[in-house]
Amino acid sequence: MNMLPEGAEERLLSNAKLIAKACEQSGVQQWDIVGFQSYGHELDIEAGKITMAGGGGEGGFGVRVVEDGTFGFAHLVDVSGAQRAVEQALRIARKSPSIDNFVLPSEQKAQRVGGMCDQNILNLGPDDLLEQADAILNAVKSADKRAIVTGGGVGVSATASCLLNSEGILESGLSTSHGIGVQVTIDNDGKMTSSYQGDSSRTRLVDVPDCVAHAVDWAVKTQNPIEVESGAKDAPVLMTSEGFSPLFSVVVPPAMMGQKLVRKESFWTGKMNQNVMSEDLSIHDNGLLEGGFSSGSRDSEGVPKRHQSLVESGRLVNMLWSTRDAAQQVAEGRIESANSTGSAVSRSHQSPPSTGASELTMTSSRGSRSFEQLLEQLDDGYVINGVMGAHTANPTSGDFSVTTSSILRVVDGEIVGPLKQAGLSGNLAKALSGNVVLGDDVRRQGSYSSGSMHLPDVLLMEGLRVNPA
Amino acid sequence: MFLWATMVIAANQGEAHKPSSGRYLDQEKVRKALDSATTHGASYAEVRLVSFTQSSVAMRDGILERAIPGQELGLTLRILADGAWGVHSTTDIASLPDQIESTTRLAKAVASRRADGEKPIGLAEVPIFEDEQHWNSKLDVRNTELDTKMDLMNDFYRGASQHKHVVSVTTGWSDEHIHTELMTSEGMDRTWSFQRSLIHGMVTARDEGEVVSYRTRAGGQGGLELIKGVDLLELGEQAQTAALRLLKAERAPSGKMPLIADQDLTGVYIHEALGHPCEADLVAAGDSCLDGKLGQKIGNELVTVVDDPTLMGGYGAYPIDDEGVNTREKVLIKNGVLTEYLNHRETAHHFGLEPNGGARAQDGLHHPLVRMSNTMIQGGTHSDLDELMEDVEYGIYACGTRGGQVDTGRGSFQFAAQEAWLIEDGELTRPLKDVSVSGMTLEILKNVDGLTKEAELATPGFCGKGQTVPVGDGGPVMRIREALVG
Numbered sequence: 001m002n003m004l005p006e007g008a009e010e011r012l013l014s015n016a017k018l019i020a021k022a023c024e025q026s027g028v029q030q031w032d033i034v035g036f037q038s039y040g041h042e043l044d045i046e047a048g049k050i051t052m053a054g055g056g057g058e059g060g061f062g063v064r065v066v067e068d069g070t071f072g073f074a075h076l077v078d079v080s081g082a083q084r085a086v087e088q089a090l091r092i093a094r095k096s097p098s099i100d101n102f103v104l105p106s107e108q109k110a111q112r113v114g115g116m117c118d119q120n121i122l123n124l125g126p127d128d129l130l131e132q133a134d135a136i137l138n139a140v141k142s143a144d145k146r147a148i149v150t151g152g153g154v155g156v157s158a159t160a161s162c163l164l165n166s167e168g169i170l171e172s173g174l175s176t177s178h179g180i181g182v183q184v185t186i187d188n189d190g191k192m193t194s195s196y197q198g199d200s201s202r203t204r205l206v207d208v209p210d211c212v213a214h215a216v217d218w219a220v221k222t223q224n225p226i227e228v229e230s231g232a233k234d235a236p237v238l239m240t241s242e243g244f245s246p247l248f249s250v251v252v253p254p255a256m257m258g259q260k261l262v263r264k265e266s267f268w269t270g271k272m273n274q275n276v277m278s279e280d281l282s283i284h285d286n287g288l289l290e291g292g293f294s295s296g297s298r299d300s301e302g303v304p305k306r307h308q309s310l311v312e313s314g315r316l317v318n319m320l321w322s323t324r325d326a327a328q329q330v331a332e333g334r335i336e337s338a339n340s341t342g343s344a345v346s347r348s349h350q351s352p353p354s355t356g357a358s359e360l361t362m363t364s365s366r367g368s369r370s371f372e373q374l375l376e377q378l379d380d381g382y383v384i385n386g387v388m389g390a391h392t393a394n395p396t397s398g399d400f401s402v403t404t405s406s407i408l409r410v411v412d413g414e415i416v417g418p419l420k421q422a423g424l425s426g427n428l429a430k431a432l433s434g435n436v437v438l439g440d441d442v443r444r445q446g447s448y449s450s451g452s453m454h455l456p457d458v459l460l461m462e463g464l465r466v467n468p469a
Numbered sequence: 470m471f472l473w474a475t476m477v478i479a480a481n482q483g484e485a486h487k488p489s490s491g492r493y494l495d496q497e498k499v500r501k502a503l504d505s506a507t508t509h510g511a512s513y514a515e516v517r518l519v520s521f522t523q524s525s526v527a528m529r530d531g532i533l534e535r536a537i538p539g540q541e542l543g544l545t546l547r548i549l550a551d552g553a554w555g556v557h558s559t560t561d562i563a564s565l566p567d568q569i570e571s572t573t574r575l576a577k578a579v580a581s582r583r584a585d586g587e588k589p590i591g592l593a594e595v596p597i598f599e600d601e602q603h604w605n606s607k608l609d610v611r612n613t614e615l616d617t618k619m620d621l622m623n624d625f626y627r628g629a630s631q632h633k634h635v636v637s638v639t640t641g642w643s644d645e646h647i648h649t650e651l652m653t654s655e656g657m658d659r660t661w662s663f664q665r666s667l668i669h670g671m672v673t674a675r676d677e678g679e680v681v682s683y684r685t686r687a688g689g690q691g692g693l694e695l696i697k698g699v700d701l702l703e704l705g706e707q708a709q710t711a712a713l714r715l716l717k718a719e720r721a722p723s724g725k726m727p728l729i730a731d732q733d734l735t736g737v738y739i740h741e742a743l744g745h746p747c748e749a750d751l752v753a754a755g756d757s758c759l760d761g762k763l764g765q766k767i768g769n770e771l772v773t774v775v776d777d778p779t780l781m782g783g784y785g786a787y788p789i790d791d792e793g794v795n796t797r798e799k800v801l802i803k804n805g806v807l808t809e810y811l812n813h814r815e816t817a818h819h820f821g822l823e824p825n826g827g828a829r830a831q832d833g834l835h836h837p838l839v840r841m842s843n844t845m846i847q848g849g850t851h852s853d854l855d856e857l858m859e860d861v862e863y864g865i866y867a868c869g870t871r872g873g874q875v876d877t878g879r880g881s882f883q884f885a886a887q888e889a890w891l892i893e894d895g896e897l898t899r900p901l902k903d904v905s906v907s908g909m910t911l912e913i914l915k916n917v918d919g920l921t922k923e924a925e926l927a928t929p930g931f932c933g934k935g936q937t938v939p940v941g942d943g944g945p946v947m948r949i950r951e952a953l954v955g
Contacts, residue, residue: 043579046750046753046754047753047754047755048755049582049583049584049587050553050579050582051553051554051579051590052553052554052555052556052579052836053553053554053555053556053575053576053578053579054554054555054556054557054558054575054836055556055557055558055572055575056556056557056558056559056834057559057560057561058543058558058559058560058834059560060560072536073535073536073537074537074538074539075537075539077542077560088538092535092536092538092615095533095536095615095616095619096533096535096536097532097533126575126578127578130578130579130582134582148755150754150755150756150878151754151756183756183878185755185756185878187755192758192878192879192880193878193879194756194876194878194879230724230725231723231724232722232723232724232955263636263637264636264675264680265636265637265673265675265680265682266680267678267680269680350537350539351537352535352537388874388875388876388881388882388883388907389872389873389874389883389884389885389905389907391872391874392871392872392873392883392884392885392905394681394682394871394903396673396680396681396682397679397680397681399720399902399903400903401721401885401903401904401905401955402883402905403874403881403882403883403905403907403953405876405879405881420909421881421907421908421909421953423723423905423907423953423954423955425723425903425905425955465723465955467723467724467953467955469725469907469908469909469953
């Protein structure tokens with residue numbers, strides 16, 4: 001059994017070449033084409049049981065045409081409409097402004113990145129997912145009799161993808177993914193606590209990943225809230241990787257985009273080669289990470305991906321560029337020179353490439369601490385495992401004001417109990433430039449908007465304000 | 470969360486791919502497929518096809534960044550067998566007959582895992598229709614040229630730019646014509662269509678190290694006439710003024726205090742705090758703080774809340790729900806008493822209630838969930854903002870929304886304002902920024918103690934619940950006696 005039909009990759013590439021032929025017949029100067037075809041199975045879990053099993057397949061192509069520095073884009077499923085799509089893209093290109101020196105990249109040698117496709121996932125069928133869901137439901141029940149999986153599911157997918165352009169770039173490949181997510185709720189005499197945790201991988205996950213136990217654990221931990229004095233106070237906060245990553249993803253990656261930096265839309269504008277974070281902290285983007293969800297040999301324009309340092313020992317040392325953004329900002333005089341950093345991303349075949357990060361990691365030269373050591377250093381403050389409203393954070397300023405019901409009070413380095421609810425506010429850029437201590441357990445966190453993040457628990461000693469309800 | 474759960478697109482604009490019959494589905498073949506599902510043991514089967522003809526445009530500082538026309542087409546086969554669901558979603562319409570047996574088998578495999586005593590899934594009965602309903606726009610948005618869209622977007626740009634502190638103005642356009650066909654094993658055969666049009670803009674301003682941005686949107690259910698009816702120059706000017714004001718604004722104080730919310734923020738508040746916990750699929754899943762509270766008083770008598778997909782022009786309007794059920798206004802709270810959940814056929818059966826047209830799917834590749842449409846608090850007795858502020862010694866007046874979120878099980882929620890003012894001794898004094906408000910649904914509904922008379926739908930928005938759907942929210946200007954700010 002194989003989730004991906006035989007010859008899926010070859011068929012996709014063959015169809016992409018038909019679109020390329022349409023570009024050539026229309027006399028397009030330069031073109032690039034991306035194509036995807038995915039298949040998968042999924043299960044929904046609600047109210048402690050499997051409620052739905054599903055499957056299906058989808059795919060499509062995006063075609064970008066470039067003429068004298070202008071570009072147009074169109075997308076299609078049925079390649080019999082290729083000529084029409086190319087003509088539409090050309091019509092749009094002719095209404096678009098020309099960008100001096102904007103040309104599509106030519107072929108450059110790219111490093112092969114492994115770990116993208118797991119035969120064990122390709123062999124999974126709906127019955128395997130049903131067994132995994134059973135195992136998860138049993139594990140939750142075993143961990144705490146009162147715990148119920150009120151939402152979530154299990155899913156696997158396999159995707160064939162291809163990229164080719166008029167300048168000789170041709171790449172195709174297969175990738176797989178396996179994901180689970182569980183919302184665990186405990187009803188304790190009408191007082192509910194809950195926690196959502198998930199995990200995903202390019203390789204087959206174990207039947208019951210650790211995130212299941214974490215979800216139960218946090219639903220249990222946040223029961224029976226303690227009374228604390230109300231009123232907002234500045235306090236050190238230990239944010240778990242799961243609690244920190246939503247805020248990080250909204251605020252930090254956009255600040256490192258070249259276009260935003262030179263357009264003065266980033267809080268780090270004008271700070272290239274200056275300290276922007278605590279001196280021990282570094283942020284890298286590893287586009288070549290084996291088995292990454294956003295890594296690979298090439299970016300969405302065909303430029304080889306790379307492992308690059310963005311913040312090194314607290315200093316902003318690099319910014320992210322796609323070919324088009326770089327050419328545009330140079331042409332408009334906002335920066336003297338800029339080149340692609342292999343950071344073009346397409347969210348799907350429906351949209352043309354833009355700039356984004358791949359696989360961000362944050363590290364500290366001071367080393368890392370166990371959770372217990374972080375608690376000891378925290379001394380008097382809070383642990384937060386999830387926030388509501390991270391998407392309302394302001395990426396241009398770094399300011400945020402969110403709410404949490406997944407918060408524990410810490411006194412003298414010991415957890416003394418949960419709070420019912422609290423506000424958390426501050427400026428993430430400023431908090432990261434203060435005293436920051438990292439944990440030793442780095443976990444991958446997904447983000448629709450900014451690739452993957454590999455973050456440990458993060459202790460922010462300064463710059464945050466906690467407002468218990 | 471799953472990779473294939475996105476749309477598939479055809480590049481042709483307009484209805485070039487639409488057959489001359491006006492239908493994508495071959496009715497005879499689909500009827501045979503549905504009959505075959507019954508033969509294989511399905512108690513219910515449906516095929517729902519959705520075609521989105523859409524376009525989006527992005528401009529930055531008056532210059533075209535990208536324009537993307539497209540047509541999306543997706544189909545979902547949903548089969549109920551032995552009291553469990555099997556689903557297959559695809560863009561390959563022709564493959565439908567091949568999926569009937571395997572999808573029925575999938576449903577039965579799920580059903581076989583049901584524990585003893587666990588209730589099988591059933592569907593509440595609904596009237597069966599064979600008809601078409603088309604909400605025709607005054608100006609069909611599919612006929613709008615790119616130049617027209619750019620001219621309108623540039624009106625916003627002209628209003629929003631022209632100030633030394635404004636560093637960029639981005640404008641966006643999106644329109645869609647939604648065509649749905651639904652056929653079921655019960656004999657339902659309905660086709661409906663409508664349009665949505667939206668324009669949005671963001672002004673970013675900078676003064677030395679301070680960078681702020683302000684977003685705004687206009688539009689709703691309808692065609693080009695909706696956008697033409699907006700004074701976009703004025704909308705741009707207002708956005709610029711707000712962004713410049715934010716540059717000077719102070720951080721908001723934190724703590725419990727009176728809060729007055731404008732119509733926009735009132736809408737987000739009621740959407741997050743009450744609307745989501747009223748969704749009966751969450752109630753049935755044990756993930757709502759309103760479980761078991763139908764008929765109970767949960768809010769101040771002032772509070773009456775409706776959800777109404779028939780409110781033409783609202784961004785959440787639709788003529789028929791995605792299970793073919795006719796839409797109607799739902800009164801969720803009447804004078805503080807919880808009177809109705811939002812239901813689809815499955816939850817209506819579960820709770821022994823009437824389906825009320827609350828089933829919505831993001832597109833043809835997703836199955837329907839219980840969703841909101843246009844959700845509003847109805848007006849109260851106060852004449853205006855000034856009257857609401859009269860009694861407030863120290864509080865916040867918050868306007869516009871940057872979004873919100875809710876934990877329906879705990880009943881806790883959060884929403885953020887775009888801008889705000891401090892109220893001191895009944896007067897607006899200083900502008901504030903980064904105001905967020907949080908609370909517990911069952912506490913804060915009781916704390917609503919003032920509403921102005923006029924209620925209106927505010928800015929169009931989007932709601933995420935695994936699937937994203939357009940929604941309308943609104944209400945009057947609302948005062949909450951005590952809310953947690955910051």
